[in-house]
Amino acid sequence: xxxxxxxxxxxxxxxxxxxxxxxxxxxxxxxxxxxxxxxxxxxxxxxxxxxxxxxxxxxxxxxxxxxxxxxxxxxxxxxxxxxxxxxxxxxxxxxxxxxxxxxxxxxxxxxxxxxxxxxxxxxxxxxxxxxxxxxxxxxxxxxxxxxxxxxxxxxxxxxxxxxxxxxxxxxxxxxxxxxxxxxxxxxxxxxxxxxxxxxxxxxxxxxxxxxxxxxxxxxxxxxxxxxxxxxxxxxxxxxxxxxxxxxxxxxxxxxxxxxxxxxxxxxxxxxxxxxxxxxxxxxxxxxxxxxxxxxxxxxxxxxxxxxxxxxxxxxxxxxxxxxxxxxxxxxxxxxxxxxxxxxxxxxxxxxxxxxxxxxxxxxxxxxxxxxxxxxxxxxxxxxxxxxxxxxxxxxxxxxxxxxxxxxxxxxxxxxxxxxxxxxxxxxxxxxxxxxxxxxxxxxxxxxxxxxxxxxxxxxxxxxxxx
Amino acid sequence: xxxxxxxxxxxxxxxxxxxxxxxxxxxxxxxxxxxxxxxxxxxxxxxxxxxxxxxxxxxxxxxxxxxxxxxxxxxxxxxxxxxxxxxxxxxxxxxxxxxxxxxxxxxxxxxxxxxxxxxxxxxxxxxxxxxxxxxxxxxxxxxxxxxxxxxxxxxxxxxxxxxxxxxxxxxxxxxxxxxxxxxxxxxxxxxxxxxxxxxxxxxxxxxxxxxxxxxxxxxxxxxxxxxxxxxxxxxxxxxxxxxxxxxxxxxxxxxxxxxxxxxxxxxxxxxxxxxxxxxxxxxxxxxxxxxxxxxxxxxxxxxxxxxxxxxxxxxxxxxxxxxxxxxxxxxxxxxxxxxxxxxxxxxxxxxxxxxxxxxxxxxxxxxxxxxxxxxxxxxxxxxxxxxxxxxxxxxxxxxxxxxxxxxxxxxxxxxxxxxxxxxxxxxxxxxxxxxxxxxxxxxxxxxxxxxxxxxxxxxxxxxxxx
Numbered sequence: 001x002x003x004x005x006x007x008x009x010x011x012x013x014x015x016x017x018x019x020x021x022x023x024x025x026x027x028x029x030x031x032x033x034x035x036x037x038x039x040x041x042x043x044x045x046x047x048x049x050x051x052x053x054x055x056x057x058x059x060x061x062x063x064x065x066x067x068x069x070x071x072x073x074x075x076x077x078x079x080x081x082x083x084x085x086x087x088x089x090x091x092x093x094x095x096x097x098x099x100x101x102x103x104x105x106x107x108x109x110x111x112x113x114x115x116x117x118x119x120x121x122x123x124x125x126x127x128x129x130x131x132x133x134x135x136x137x138x139x140x141x142x143x144x145x146x147x148x149x150x151x152x153x154x155x156x157x158x159x160x161x162x163x164x165x166x167x168x169x170x171x172x173x174x175x176x177x178x179x180x181x182x183x184x185x186x187x188x189x190x191x192x193x194x195x196x197x198x199x200x201x202x203x204x205x206x207x208x209x210x211x212x213x214x215x216x217x218x219x220x221x222x223x224x225x226x227x228x229x230x231x232x233x234x235x236x237x238x239x240x241x242x243x244x245x246x247x248x249x250x251x252x253x254x255x256x257x258x259x260x261x262x263x264x265x266x267x268x269x270x271x272x273x274x275x276x277x278x279x280x281x282x283x284x285x286x287x288x289x290x291x292x293x294x295x296x297x298x299x300x301x302x303x304x305x306x307x308x309x310x311x312x313x314x315x316x317x318x319x320x321x322x323x324x325x326x327x328x329x330x331x332x333x334x335x336x337x338x339x340x341x342x343x344x345x346x347x348x349x350x351x352x353x354x355x356x357x358x359x360x361x362x363x364x365x366x367x368x369x370x371x372x373x374x375x376x377x378x379x380x381x382x383x384x385x386x387x388x389x390x391x392x393x394x395x396x397x398x399x400x401x402x403x404x405x406x407x408x409x410x411x412x413x414x415x416x417x418x419x420x421x422x423x424x425x426x427x428x429x430x431x432x433x434x435x436x437x438x439x440x441x442x443x444x445x446x447x448x449x450x451x452x453x454x455x456x457x458x459x460x461x462x463x464x465x466x
Numbered sequence: 467x468x469x470x471x472x473x474x475x476x477x478x479x480x481x482x483x484x485x486x487x488x489x490x491x492x493x494x495x496x497x498x499x500x501x502x503x504x505x506x507x508x509x510x511x512x513x514x515x516x517x518x519x520x521x522x523x524x525x526x527x528x529x530x531x532x533x534x535x536x537x538x539x540x541x542x543x544x545x546x547x548x549x550x551x552x553x554x555x556x557x558x559x560x561x562x563x564x565x566x567x568x569x570x571x572x573x574x575x576x577x578x579x580x581x582x583x584x585x586x587x588x589x590x591x592x593x594x595x596x597x598x599x600x601x602x603x604x605x606x607x608x609x610x611x612x613x614x615x616x617x618x619x620x621x622x623x624x625x626x627x628x629x630x631x632x633x634x635x636x637x638x639x640x641x642x643x644x645x646x647x648x649x650x651x652x653x654x655x656x657x658x659x660x661x662x663x664x665x666x667x668x669x670x671x672x673x674x675x676x677x678x679x680x681x682x683x684x685x686x687x688x689x690x691x692x693x694x695x696x697x698x699x700x701x702x703x704x705x706x707x708x709x710x711x712x713x714x715x716x717x718x719x720x721x722x723x724x725x726x727x728x729x730x731x732x733x734x735x736x737x738x739x740x741x742x743x744x745x746x747x748x749x750x751x752x753x754x755x756x757x758x759x760x761x762x763x764x765x766x767x768x769x770x771x772x773x774x775x776x777x778x779x780x781x782x783x784x785x786x787x788x789x790x791x792x793x794x795x796x797x798x799x800x801x802x803x804x805x806x807x808x809x810x811x812x813x814x815x816x817x818x819x820x821x822x823x824x825x826x827x828x829x830x831x832x833x834x835x836x837x838x839x840x841x842x843x844x845x846x847x848x849x850x851x852x853x854x855x856x857x858x859x860x861x862x863x864x865x866x867x868x869x870x871x872x873x874x875x876x877x878x879x880x881x882x883x884x885x886x887x888x889x890x891x892x893x894x895x896x897x898x899x900x901x902x903x904x905x906x907x908x909x910x911x912x913x914x915x916x917x918x919x920x921x922x923x924x925x926x927x928x929x930x931x932x
Contacts, residue, residue, distance in 0.1 A: 007931055007932065008932050009930065009931045011924075013930075014930055016927065016930075017924065086787075087788065090789070101594060101597040102598075103594065103597045103598045103601055106598075107597070107600070107601055123744035123785065124839055125742065125743040125745065125808075125811065125835075125839055126811045126815040126836050127567060127813050127865055128567060129815065129835065130813045131567040131568070131572075132569045132572075134573070134577070151826060153830075154784055154785075156830065157817055157830055157835055160818055160822070160831070161815060161818065164818035164821060174821065188826045192824065195822075196822070209788075250932065269735070269736075270777055276591065277591040277593070279591070279593060279594055288789065289790070292790045292793040292797075293789065293790075293792040293793065296794075296795075297796050297797070298795075298796035307796065307799065309793050309796075309797035309798065311779065311801070316589075318551070318590065319555070319588045319620075321552075322551050322553065322675075322755075322898070323556070323754065323758060323759065324755070324759075325897065326758060326762050326895045326896075326897040327759065327761070327897075328762075329762075329897035329898065329901075331758075331762035331763070331764075331773060332735060332774065333773065334735055334777070345591065345593045346592075346593050347596045349592040349595065349596060349627060352630035355629050355630060356626075356629065356658060356661075356662070358654050358657070358658065361622050363912070364619075364622065364909065366910065367909055367910075369591075369595065369623055370592050371909065372619065372620070372905075373590055373591055375905045376905045378904070378905075378921055379902075379903075379904030379905035379907075379921070380901050380905075382904050382921050382924060383900040383901040386900065395931075399593060431792040431793075431795035431796035432787065432788070432792050432795065434852065435787060435791060435795075435842075435846050438844070438845035438848050439841045439842045439844075442845060443833055444829045444833075445829045446829070460475060460477045463715075464477040464482075465473055465474070465475045465476075465477070466474050466715060466717075466718045466721055
């Protein structure tokens with residue numbers, strides 16, 4: 001029987017399978033009531049419009065606007081480049097790799113069914129940016145500048161460089177090569193959109209960057225790459241319905257939040273997210289941002305200094321069996337591993353007998369590559385279990401938008417609910433402000449002079465440079 | 467003044483800059499004598515031929531063989547695909563991205579100075595592999611199969627699939643499309659080389675996969691991509707000379723090993739490796755394998771169960787300022803951050819004034835992108851310092867083979883020396899055997915039937931699947 005719902009299998013986190021390092025049923029039960037309260041709190045926020053990410057999959061008008069724009073633009077532009085970083089980059093990367101494959105951009109146009117290549121450019125080191133830009137055909141390239149605030153240092157630097165290149169090459173046409181995604185009213189980017197009459201999308205100021213995958217931030221690039229948004233959002237809505245349930249035994253997002261928290265209480269400060277599919281690596285990276293920025297906090301909701309948060313790490317099977325598994329098996333008992341597993345891939349690849357048929361590999365020829373992969377995932381989970389190392393599996397029915405929409409929505413809700421358990425605000429990020437001010441100060445931004453001086457005062461001592 | 471040597475700046479790990487969370491000079495001094503003993507132990511191993519990675523940069527004959535083969539093969543094959551995983555994949559990825567750039571494979575042949583595209587294929591999920599193979603022109607593609615043992619499950623599965631495709635398309639010519647890198651004498655791959663008269667390179671059985679970057683495992687793909695091996699190995703030899711020194715104050719590899727160990731003793735079980743260059747991400751991944759498999763061990767050298775090892779995490783600046791930095795700044799004090807910084811890039815990109823000149827960004831137009839990037843790196847380090855979070859910087863003079871050769875060799879020696887401090891054998895990986903046997907059992911490999919049964923006995927309980 002093929003399930004249509006994403007499922008959470010956490011047998012290998014429990015005492016029943018794992019022995020004494022596993023969770024006892026009573027530990028979960030003790031958190032059921034607090035979890036219900038947290039759930040009610042989140043639903044109350046939703047009622048007053050303070051949980052906007054939760055409602056994004058129902059914004060039919062926005063989705064239709066994105067679909068219609070992308071259909072027109074795909075005809076004219078063979079390549080879309082996203083200029084954005086962090087929450088403005090990770091969602092579309094996750095969607096496109098998961099659904100169109102990690103090698104989508106290598107396919108000739110004929111194999112892309114009229115959809116565009118989409119490249120997310122979230123780096124600014126000069127050598128890499130120069131090499132990247134030199135490979136583009138500017139005439140057929142559209143740039144999607146994404147910054148909610150409109151003042152992201154890296155993104156604006158990129159935009160200035162690209163706009164200059166476009167103007168030199170194409171003259172007044174350059175403004176037609178930008179689509180800007182930013183605040184509907186405020187900020188420099190919105191001013192620029194009005195002044196230059198650029199195409200644009202709006203991100204509601206109530207949607208945090210890391211929770212924006214179902215806004216035009218994630219959806220427009222995905223649509224340009226040919227992702228079926230209706231099916232994707234259908235999956236997100238299906239997950240939303242399940243997330244309404246306050247019972248941890250019926251709501252996989254609440255249960256996963258609870259597992260993460262219990263593991264952290266047991267000194268497992270590392271949360272390893274390990275898909276067994278090349279296409280899901282960017283999704284794991286997306287979740288790592290979502291979790292780290294949401295849960296890693298100094299102050300509790302009551303204002304106490306708690307310095308909390310587990311550290312997410314993206315791994316990838318089977319390749320990290322050959323890289324990290326030794327440490328996971330034998331190192332300190334500081335990890336909880338979440339596998340992301342497709343139950344079905346789109347292709348089945350048999351392993352052929354010919355052209356060589358050595359006895360050492362004859363057993364492989366009876367199998368498909370799919371079986372090799374699933375055997376490795378099972379074997380890794382069992383090897384970890386036998387060492388008392390806990391894990392859980394997110395089982396994803398198909399490599400299709402309906403499944404991926406569910407996964408992304410569930411993981412957003414896992415994070416929001418975990419905020420309650422860790423007793424932090426999952427929607428702010430106060431810890432990144434200082435770095436921004438220091439960088440602005442060094443670059444001579446007005447009003448930030450004192451931050452510049454602060455760095456210049458730190459003289460390196462030569463004895464500590466070797 | 468431009469330094470030619472890679473330098474370690476650890477000011478921001480010390481009490482003098484950091485306050486009470488920093489290291490005291492006396493803590494370093496207390497480990498100087500043990501470090502000298504460890505160093506003598508490593509040099510003694512070298513003398514009796516048990517530290518083979520250390521001598522690889524001096525294998526002139528091997529290097530010449532690789533250079534000459536690659537010169538011929540580059541003319542015939544526009545693309546090299548590496549079929550390998552783990553230690554057989556990460557070194558060449560690191561070299562090629564660091565030196566030829568992350569977008570090397572996007573450049574047209576004319577911009578590649580006669581060198582080949584090189585793609586490392588270290589994944590086996592059926593959808594991704596199918597998409598990847600469909601994008602190749604088999605006639606001009608060479609496959610470098612790399613497996614020291616000759617029985618790596620993923621690599622052999624890939625090879626069987628590719629060989630079958632090649633034979634169907636090209637007939638008897640298929641064997642000319644393989645270059646095999648494996649044990650000089652033993653194993654199925656070596657048998658196959660002899661039987662089919664395939665081109666091949668040898669890896670000495672004494673060189674561990676994760677320490678093989680300066681063997682043909684790393685060097686042949688790098689040479690195909692046009693990396694200057696003479697300059698690279700010159701850098702490695704320069705680092706080797708510095709590594710001979712037993713004084714931690716004159717040997718940056720010993721000092722870095724010591725810093726990692728002291729931080730681990732202070733409950734910092736996470737070692738974040740954070741380059742500020744897109745091109746260095748694969749090098750960070752390479753180091754994560756090197757460190758995790760070498761240091762993550764259950765047993766000490768004396769046979770005591772110690773379950774030790776810090777967990778390496780690759781981050782990337784500036785993008786992870788927008789992803790992980792919140793957690794690094796405000797979360798638990800469980801991290802030590804190692805920045806990898808180029809002191810000079812090859813290009814300087816000025817930020818232009820035109821075509822828009824908003825006051826919010828006017829300060830940027832006085833700067834180059836290089837300055838934006840270096841300001842961000844400085845700002846991040848200072849922000850972390852101000853929170854008492856320790857970091858160090860590996861300063862890399864140029865984006866050139868001579869510098870990268872130094873970095874890779876130094877990090878190998880860091881790892882070998884750290885093994886001594888953590889009191890583990892850095893050259894074995896006993897923890898990955900069980901997973902291999904379980905996977906083999908599931909796939910019906912002879913002699914492993916009991917492992918198959920062991921997994922099938924683990925029945926999932928439905929109450930733990932939601």
